[in-house]
Every structure is written in C-alpha cells, then in structure tokens.
Amino acid sequence: MNLSPLELTINGILTLMILSFLYKDNPFYKFAEHLFVGVSAAYWMVQGVWQTLMPNLIARIFPGAVSSFLPDAVGKSPDYYFLIPAAFGLLLLTRLLPKGNWLSRWALAFVVGYAAGTNFVRYLQSDFVAQIRSTMVPLVVLKDSGGLDLGQSFSHLVLIVGVLSGLVYFFFSKEHKGTTGRISRVGIWILMVTFGASFGYTVMARISLLLGRMQSLRDWVEHLIGLF
Amino acid sequence: MKKTIPLLITFVVGLALILAIFIPPEPFHTMNREFSVYFDIIAVFAFILGGGNLIRVHGNKISRKKKDYKYSFVTLLGFFVTLFVGLLKIGGPPGIQGEVMASGSWFLFIFNAILTPLTATMFALLAFYVASASFRAFRAKTTEATILLLAGFIILLGRTFFGYYITSWLPDSLSFLEIPNLANWIMAWPNTAGQRAIVIGISLGVAATSLRIILGIERSYLGSGE
Numbered sequence: 186m187n188l189s190p191l192e193l194t195i196n197g198i199l200t201l202m203i204l205s206f207l208y209k210d211n212p213f214y215k216f217a218e219h220l221f222v223g224v225s226a227a228y229w230m231v232q233g234v235w236q237t238l239m240p241n242l243i244a245r246i247f248p249g250a251v252s253s254f255l256p257d258a259v260g261k262s263p264d265y266y267f268l269i270p271a272a273f274g275l276l277l278l279t280r281l282l283p284k285g286n287w288l289s290r291w292a293l294a295f296v297v298g299y300a301a302g303t304n305f306v307r308y309l310q311s312d313f314v315a316q317i318r319s320t321m322v323p324l325v326v327l328k329d330s331g332g333l334d335l336g337q338s339f340s341h342l343v344l345i346v347g348v349l350s351g352l353v354y355f356f357f358s359k360e361h362k363g364t365t366g367r368i369s370r371v372g373i374w375i376l377m378v379t380f381g382a383s384f385g386y387t388v389m390a391r392i393s394l395l396l397g398r399m400q401s402l403r404d405w406v407e408h409l410i411g412l413f
Numbered sequence: 414m415k416k417t418i419p420l421l422i423t424f425v426v427g428l429a430l431i432l433a434i435f436i437p438p439e440p441f442h443t444m445n446r447e448f449s450v451y452f453d454i455i456a457v458f459a460f461i462l463g464g465g466n467l468i469r470v471h472g473n474k475i476s477r478k479k480k481d482y483k484y485s486f487v488t489l490l491g492f493f494v495t496l497f498v499g500l501l502k503i504g505g506p507p508g509i510q511g512e513v514m515a516s517g518s519w520f521l522f523i524f525n526a527i528l529t530p531l532t533a534t535m536f537a538l539l540a541f542y543v544a545s546a547s548f549r550a551f552r553a554k555t556t557e558a559t560i561l562l563l564a565g566f567i568i569l570l571g572r573t574f575f576g577y578y579i580t581s582w583l584p585d586s587l588s589f590l591e592i593p594n595l596a597n598w599i600m601a602w603p604n605t606a607g608q609r610a611i612v613i614g615i616s617l618g619v620a621a622t623s624l625r626i627i628l629g630i631e632r633s634y635l636g637s638g639e
Contacts, residue, residue: 188525195526203534207541219484221531223467223491228528230464231499231520233457235513242454254510270451274458281465287415290635292455294419295426297626297634299452302430305623312616316609336589340602347606348613355614372610377557379607381564382599384547388565389572391540398537401530 190408197405200398242267242274320348347375420629427627467492495523564599571596 188196202217244251244258245267252258277292279285322344326337353365354372361369426448433445471485498504498519505511505518514521553559570576576592583591589598625631 192522192526196530199527199530200534203531203538206538215481215484216487217531219487220491220527221535223488223493224495224523224527224531226460226464226467227492227495227499228524230457230460231496231513233460234500237453238457241450266447267454270454273451274455274461277455277458277462278465280462281469290415290419291422292458293634294422296452296455296459298423298426299430299448301423301623301626302427303449304619305427305431305627306434308616308619308623312612313620316613316616320609340598343602344606344609347603348609351607351610352613355610373557374560375603375607375610377560378564378599378603379611381561381566382568382604384543384561385565385568385572388540388543388547388569391537391543394533395537395540398530398534 188404193401193405193408197402200402204398242271246271320345346371351375416632416635419635420632424627424629427623431627464492464496491527495520498523564603567592567599568596 199217199220202213205211206214239251239255240257244255244261245264248258248261248263252260273292273295276288278289280289322341324338324341324345326334326341328334350368350372352372354361354369354376356365356369359365429441429444430448433441468489471488473479474482474485475489499513502509502511502513502515503519505513505515505521511518514524547565553562570579571593576596580591588594622631626634
C-alpha cells in the first residue's frame with residue numbers, strides 16, 4: 186500500500202501514540218484510543234449506509250430518488266415489501282428514546298428469530314453432521330504399494346480418539362470417574378494441544394501485525410530523513 | 414403487547430427459516446432470501462443506534478464534566494468528521510456518484526491514515542501482553558500445562574526459519590521429527606480433533622438454544638422489564 190507523506194506521518198504518529206501505552210497509560214494513548222472509537226463507529230456506519238442501506242433499502246423503496254447516484258436503481262419499480270425492514274430498523278432506534286423504547290424489542294425479536302432459524306439448520310449441517318462425517322476415517326490405511334501406512338494410520342487414530350475423548354470431556358451428565366474419567370483426561374490433553382496451537386497462532390498473528398507497524402514506522406522515518 | 418408480540422415475531426421468523434430448508438418451493442425460498450437482506454438492513458440500523466448511543470454517552474460525559482471528559486471531544490470530532498466525509502463522499506471523483514472508498518476520497522484518507530494504524534497497533538499491542546501473560550501462566554507445573562506449552566512452542570517455532578534450522582540435520586528417515594513437520598502434524602491431527610470436539614459441542618448448544626428461543630422458552634434477550 187503506497188501512502189502519501191501526510192498519510193504516512195499521521196499513521197506514524199498514531200502508531201507511536203498507541204505504543205506509548207507499553208510505558209503506562211498516558212494522554213497520548215487516551216487521545217488515540219478515543220479517536221479510534223469515534224472514527225471506527227462512523228466508519229462502519231458509513232459503510233453500512235452505502236453498502237447496504239442505499240442499494241438494499243432506499244433504492245428499492247424510492248428507486249427514482251437515488252437513481253442519479255445508484256445505477257442499480259435505474260428503471261426499477263418500488264418494492265414496498267422493504268418497508269417492513271425499514272419499520273423494524275426505525276423501531277430499533279426507539280431504544281434511544283426515554284419512553285417507548287420497549288418497541289425496539291420487536292426489531293430485536295426479528296434479529297434473534299432470524300439468527301435462531303438460520304443457525305439451527307446451519308450449525309447442525311456444517312458443524313455437527315459434517316464434522317462427524319469427516320471423523321469417520323479408516324483406522325488402517327494402506328500404501329499404494331500395499332503395505333501398512335503407519336504414519337497415516339496413527340494420525341487417523343489420533344483424530345478419532347481425540348474427537349471421542351474430547352466429547353467425553355464435554356459430557357457432564359456422567360461423573361468423570363473410572364473409565365469415563367480416564368477417557369476425559371485424554372480429552373483434556375487433546376484440548377490442551379488445541380489451545381496451545383491456537384495460542385501459538387494468535388501470538389504469530391499479533392507479532393506479524395507488530396512487524397507491519399514497525400515497517401510502517403520505518404517508512405515514515407525514511408521519509409523524514411529524506412526531507413532533510 | 415410488550416413481550417407477546419416479540420415472542421410471536423421470533424417464533425414466526427425462526428420457524429419460517431427452518432421450514433424453508435425442508436420446503437424449498439415458494440414462498441419459503443423467497444422468504445429465506447429476503448429475510449437475509451432484511452437482517453442486513455436492520456444490522457445497519459444497529460450501527461446507527463450505536464452511533465446515537467456514542468453521541469449520547471460522550472455528550473453526557475462532556476455536559477457533566479466527568480473524568481477525562483476532554484477526550485470525549487476527540488471521540489465526537491472523529492465521529493462527526495468521518496461521518497460527514499463518508500456520507501457526502503467528499504473528495505473522491507466523481508463525488509456522490511462515485512464509490513465511498515474511491516481513490517482520492519477523504520474517507521479513504523481517514524481509513525489509511527487513522528483507522529488502519531489504530532486498529533493494527535491496538536491488536537499488535539496484544540503481542541506484548543500475550544507474551545508476558547504466557548510467561549506467567551505457562552509454568553509447566555502440571556501435565557496439561559506442559560502439553561499446552563509444548564504445542565504452543567512447537568507451532569511458534571515451526572513457523573519460523575529458526576525452527577527449520579535447528580532440526581534440519583535430522584536424516585530423511587526421521588524427517589517427521591523436524592519442527593516444521595511436527596507443527597504441521599499437530600495442526601492437521603490433534604488440533605483438528607480438539608477443534609472438532611469443541612465445534613460438535615457448540616453446534617449442539619446452538620441448536621438447543623435456537624430451539625429454546627424459537628419456542629419462547631429462552632426470553633432473556635427481551636430484557637427483564639415488563
């Protein structure tokens with residue numbers, strides 16, 4: 186990404202302001218933190234308005250009014266069904282009113298009903314049935330030459346035992362004692378490997394972001410040196 | 414009125430979306446598609462609600478001169494400037510008819526110069542805290558902590574050149590013990606097994622909660638008031 190000198194300078198100053206928190210909480214950090222809150226709230230609002238509200242709501246209800254700057258609305262006839270989400274959206278805003286804010290529950294009820302209806306099917310299909318299906322792998326894997334593929338067979342064994350023992354660990358209807366306790370202990374070990382791997386990846390991602398910021402600071406310093 | 418209608422809306426919408434999977438013909442198919450757009454539209458109103466709430470909270474802070482109220486001016490200034498520039502598409506050719514993130518627009522400038530560095534540095538800051546927290550938490554006192562520590566360490570090393578370098582001397586027959594290969598194996602098998610157990614548990618939880626919500630057993634989202 187090629188940034189202009191002004192962008193590079195603001196970029197560098199704000200990066201240093203945030204990093205100053207590593208020393209202690211200070212006015213520079215607070216300034217950057219508050220700016221971040223304001224700018225990001227407006228950014229997502231603007232994106233929502235131009236990417237969703239204009240093409241999907243305004244252009245459908247009042248196509249003539251926005252056809253000058255929304256090509257998709259040209260020649261379309263009004264679709265008054267979209268007054269329904271508009272009404273729900275406006276009801277949601279009643280939450281800001283001192284009286285009658287209970288009306289926002291209607292909009293919330295639509296959102297929650299939508300999420301419940303789609304997630305019920307989606308999760309059962311992709312995260313339950315599909316995951317179980319993917320776990321049904323052969324325990325004995327043969328090589329193309331005909332011999333036993335020890336590595337692959339062991340990996341499949343780890344997968345099956347790992348999933349089953351992990352599930353036993355999450356099964357709280359039976360006390361984790363005796364055989365159940367031993368299996369659930371293996372489940373804990375597998376989960377610890379998962380958490381360790383996730384932790385490793387999180388640290389890597391954060392360090393990669395930090396390197397990106399350092400590169401950006403280096404570009405800014407090079408630019409400053411170039412000025413003199 | 415205050416609770417019955419919301420419960421009814423949730424029931425009808427949730428049930429219609431489940432039925433749409435089992436009854437593909439109209440009107441369920443269209444309903445499924447349109448509801449998704451309705452949801453996106455209401456989500457934008459939620460952003461607007463968030464913006465309104467931000468103004469209210471920081472406006473209150475300023476009017477009551479609460480602690481650090483001066484920073485609330487920064488929040489509100491950043492909010493209104495970004496909103497004004499973005500909604501009117503200032504600076505970008507050809508103005509209101511162009512793209513909101515068009516090259517040369519002030520909105521893109523704010524994104525590049527302010528939002529990107531602030532977001533990235535905020536998250537990058539966590540690298541230091543994760544490192545210091547893990548230093549304290551990852552003392553290999555128990556078997557579980559040792560396994561977690563080892564897995565995290567192998568994954569971290571396996572993604573660096575150093576990880577490759579320290580085990581590159583191993584003969585081909587033992588190449589599976591090379592740290593990058595070990596990291597790949599951990600990611601592909603034990604990690605997948607653990608993730609899968611978690612995901613299966615979550616899916617059952619989501620399905621059960623969804624049913625409870627649709628049937629009106631779970632009502633906490635409506636709040637505690639009448």
